[in-house]
Amino acid sequence: MNIDDYRGVWVFIEQNDNKIEGVSLELLGAGRKLADKLQVPLAGFLLGNEIKPLINQVIAFGADEVYVIEQPILRDYRTESYMQGVLLLAGKFNPEIILYGATPNGKDLASAVATDLSTGLTADTTMLDVDVTNRLLEASRPAFGGNIMATIHCKKHRPQMATVRPKVMKALAPDAGRLGRVIEEKIDLREEDMRTKVLKIVNEVTKKASLAEAHVIVCGGKGLGDQHNFRLIHELADTIGASVGGTRDVVEAGWLPHEQQVGQTGETVTPKIYFAIGISGAIQHVVGMKNSEFIIAINKDPDAPIFDVATYGIVGDAMEILPRLIEQFKQLKTEKGGELSYV
Missing domain, CATH: 3.40.50.620 (HUPs)
Structure with a gap:
């Protein structure tokens, strides 16, 4: 034919x-x-x-x-x-x-x-x-x-x-x-x-929300320096009610488990808000998050490729910026009665 x-x-x-x-x-x-x-x-x-x-x-x-x-x-x-x-x-x-x-x-x-x-x-x-x-x-x-x-x-x-x-x-x-x-x-x-038979279907149960379903994700990269510094990613996520993600380098370093990896060999995500912190913006990461509604990037390199896909960008040291963000969000939560809305 x-x-x-x-x-x-x-x-x-x-x-x-x-x-x-x-x-x-x-x-x-x-x-x-x-x-x-x-x-x-x-x-x-x-x-x-x-x-x-x-x-x-x-x-x-x-x-x-x-x-x-x-x-x-x-x-x-x-x-x-x-x-x-x-x-x-x-x-x-x-x-x-x-x-x-x-x-x-x-x-x-x-x-x-x-x-x-x-x-x-x-x-x-x-x-x-x-x-x-x-x-x-x-x-x-x-x-x-x-x-x-x-x-x-x-x-x-x-x-x-x-x-x-x-x-x-x-x-x-x-x-x-x-x-x-x-x-x-x-x-x-x-x-x-049939050479195969379906005997039983077991649905996996997990207490962790899937990154693919998260509305807000705080994702960190190796630009944070070490696992101790990465705790600020968790603190920001806890403060604003977000899920935590990481790049492949972060997962390979053992800072996060694989199910929290965003990118080509991890999860593809489309949250309302995506924080990309200490992430350069390599293609294999960007393909996994570029369709997020709002992308907020923090990187001390003004020429980092992540800024090409970011809605908003902050040029500076994440270790100086994150504590200020966390403080501001905590204050905002107090003003809003303890809840933040992302509608």
């Missing part, structure tokens, strides 16, 4: 317990832009059991078409069954681009499908665009330790595929009045043919 015969932008609509993952809605927003540039429909594809109630939500968030395979064997995610579902759809309808969320399931599924289809896959993408003339997906991601941004093309194979990190794309505002086409398919799989 000629690659010119492939048309359409597709998004894998990942759902768990019949609830759509946020990254899938974000990808519908990104996919909408690509599809409009290429002048093709945007489609979402849903696999699972009892998932038809989700169809209207997929259309409301930007899809023109929704491909659905709804069968009991697809109730829980398994590589084998979901891969067969995607292969059936892709083989029958020939999309030119397929996007997946860079979640554990999304990355697992995308790699399995790419292997079977002998096509290319760009992992952990942070920017998407298309070369309209050549109908090439331009999937960009940090490379060489985050020192450069690499834009990757898949010129000779279709579909072109990419996994995209959560929180780096923006979902469209839902439009409940949108109409779309629904295409239902069936897959010939039996439970007894």
